[in-house]
Amino acid sequence: MSIIPAPVSRFFHRMASPPIFYAFVDKLIPWLSLIFIGLTGAGLYLGLFVAPADYQQGDSYRIIYIHVPAAWMSLFIYVLMAICGGIALIWRMKLAEVMMVSSAPIGAGFTFIALVTGSLWGKPMWGTWWVWDARLTSELILLFLYLGAISLYGAIEDRRTASRAVAILVIVGVVNIPIIHYSVQWWNTLHQGPTVAKAGKPSIHISMLIPLLLMATAFKFHYAIAVLQAAKVEILKREQNTQWVKKLIEENA
Amino acid sequence: MKPIRKQRLGLILLMLAGVALAVTFALKAFNENLMYFFSTTDVAEGKAPENSLFRLGGMVVKGSVKRPGDGMTVHFKLTDYNKEVNVEYTGILPDLFREGQGIVAKGRLNKRGVFVAEEVLAKHDENYMPPEVADSLKKQHDAPTRMEK
Numbered sequence: 001m002s003i004i005p006a007p008v009s010r011f012f013h014r015m016a017s018p019p020i021f022y023a024f025v026d027k028l029i030p031w032l033s034l035i036f037i038g039l040t041g042a043g044l045y046l047g048l049f050v051a052p053a054d055y056q057q058g059d060s061y062r063i064i065y066i067h068v069p070a071a072w073m074s075l076f077i078y079v080l081m082a083i084c085g086g087i088a089l090i091w092r093m094k095l096a097e098v099m100m101v102s103s104a105p106i107g108a109g110f111t112f113i114a115l116v117t118g119s120l121w122g123k124p125m126w127g128t129w130w131v132w133d134a135r136l137t138s139e140l141i142l143l144f145l146y147l148g149a150i151s152l153y154g155a156i157e158d159r160r161t162a163s164r165a166v167a168i169l170v171i172v173g174v175v176n177i178p179i180i181h182y183s184v185q186w187w188n189t190l191h192q193g194p195t196v197a198k199a200g201k202p203s204i205h206i207s208m209l210i211p212l213l214l215m216a217t218a219f220k221f222h223y224a225i226a227v228l229q230a231a232k233v234e235i236l237k238r239e240q241n242t243q244w245v246k247k248l249i250e251e252n253a
Numbered sequence: 254m255k256p257i258r259k260q261r262l263g264l265i266l267l268m269l270a271g272v273a274l275a276v277t278f279a280l281k282a283f284n285e286n287l288m289y290f291f292s293t294t295d296v297a298e299g300k301a302p303e304n305s306l307f308r309l310g311g312m313v314v315k316g317s318v319k320r321p322g323d324g325m326t327v328h329f330k331l332t333d334y335n336k337e338v339n340v341e342y343t344g345i346l347p348d349l350f351r352e353g354q355g356i357v358a359k360g361r362l363n364k365r366g367v368f369v370a371e372e373v374l375a376k377h378d379e380n381y382m383p384p385e386v387a388d389s390l391k392k393q394h395d396a397p398t399r400m401e402k
Contacts, residue, residue, distance in 0.1 A: 052383035056349060061381060090261045127347030127374045133289035171265060175273050179280070188288045188310055190357055195379040204381040 016095050018235050019244040025228045032225045039218035047211030054208075063121045065211060068196075069219040071114035074142060075177055077107035077223060081149070082174040085167030097163035098238070100170065101153050102230035106223055108146035115139060126190060134183035135191035138176060145173040159238055290357045297336035301362065309338065309368055310357040310376065318352055331356070331368075342370040349375035 015021050047065040054061040084100035087093050118136070119129045130136065149166050156162035184193045196202045202209055239245045254262070280287065290310035291301045301307055311331030318329045326343045340358055350356060355378060360370035382390075 052385075055382055055384040055387035057377070064381070086262075086265055089265060090258050125347070125349055125375060125377055127372075131289065131374070134287050168268075171269060172272050174269070175276050179276070186287075187284075188290045188292070190289055190374060190376055192377050192379045195381065203379045205383055205386055207383065208381050 016093060018094065018239050021095060022232060022235055022248075025232060029225060029228055032221055032228075036218055036221035036225060039214055039221060043211050043214035043218050047208075047215060051208045051211055052205075057125060060121065060124060061208075063117050065215045067114055067117040067121065068212060069216040070110045070117065071139070072216055073219050073223060074107060074111040074114050074139070075180060076220075077103050077110065078142065078145070078170070078177055079174065081107065081170045085170045088163055088167045089171075094160075094238070097160065097167070098231050098234045099227065101149075101163060101166060102227050102234050103223075104146055104149045104153070104166075106226045106230070108143060108150065110219075110223075111139065111143040111146060115143065131190045133189040133191060134187040135180065135189045138180040138183050141176055142173075142180060145169075145176065148173075292333045293331050293338040294333055294336045296338050296362070296368070303362060306359060306361055306371075308357050308359045309340070309370075310355065311338070312355050313350070313352050315352045331358070339367045340370055341367055342373055344371075344373070346373055347375040349377060 015024065043065065048062060051062070053059050081100045081103045084096040084103070087096035088100060115136075122131075123129050149170055152169055153162045153166050156165055181194075181197075183189060184191055195204050196209070196212070204212070236245060290308035293309065293311045295301055296309060301309070309331060311333050314330040314332050314337060318327060320327055324343070325345070326341065327346065329340055329342075330337045331340055332338075340360075342358065342360075350373065355376035357374045357376050358368065358370035359372040359374075360368055363369050
């Protein structure tokens with residue numbers, strides 16, 4: 001604990017308490033929403049109206065402003081879930097469990113968006129909706145991992161036992177993440193190699209890169225809003241018999 | 254960290270290492286099957302299966318696209334800048350098919366060593382740029398873009 005400054009460590013300890021976390025999140029969400037709207041507006045405007053057409057794909061390439069951020073989020077959320085799962089297993093921290101299980105449906109959604117937008121782009125560009133190459137297949141496995149985590153959590157009655165089972169599943173599945181990322185380099189795939197996340201300069205013109213990064217940041221804020229909302233609901237369900245929840249309901253009645 | 258927590262952390266790391274090792278061995282074992290296509294060098298060196306369907310990937314050699322007769326049949330050469338393979342295809346080509354473009358074709362080798370394709374897919378590369386930039390790059394050096402593996 002000595003390497004972490006005392007105020008930061010105190011903040012995290014306070015946040016581990018559900019009522020304090022609940023109240024803090026309530027205040028945070030409007031600000032996150034404001035930033036999200038600003039970033040999405042700027043990203044979509046620059047991406048769809050200002051950025052030039054591609055030299056080969058014309059306007060069809062603009063689907064990357066949804067496809068790529070969604071695909072990045074699908075990996076990002078999974079890694080976050082695995083970290084929360086680790087914390088939940090080692091420290092038995094309730095809030096880590098809540099964040100992990102609340103993230104799963106959102107991650108599944110982003111994975112689904114990435115798969116569908118990629119497929120819509122693949123038909124005119126590649127000439128096919130779907131191929132069983134390493135990138136597409138490993139991303140599909142990621143969707144099944146998310147769905148597995150959601151159903152496992154639903155299948156076990158006790159929320160704390162269920163969380164521990166989900167944590168183990170999520171941590172085992174994390175080996176798929178580097179496979180997805182490096183699949184395009186380790187094997188011959190129909191999917192192209194990395195454009196931005198690679199050593200050296202990104203192979204995308206700066207006027208197209210800026211809206212992409214704006215959208216990627218906007219998606220991060222969207223995830224933050226969605227997961228905090230879901231976490232609030234999950235906390236209320238888990239703590240429904242406690243004093244502070246009863247008080248909260250009375251105040252809002 | 255309390256001893257019990259250290260023990261749990263150890264168990265998690267052990268589990269992760271075990272799974273990673275198992276997956277690595279599995280992927281190594283199926284390495285060939287995970288390749289979506291063979292390169293033209295593989296085919297020229299006889300590594301591709303004979304008398305069975307497989308996929309071949311490469312760049313369309315500039316100036317090699319020919320249409321003998323007035324049918325839908327196209328002849329072209331594919332290359333990985335090492336060895337070339339002749340390809341024959343009858344059918345509709347995808348939008349991105351052009352000389353210098355990466356493609357993946359599914360088909361089989363005939364007796365003369367020509368790859369007879371049943372399906373042709375365009376492989377997009379990882380480069381995105383406006384047309385003006387592509388034009389000026391082209392003027393600077395007329396080299397074809399490298400195909401990313």
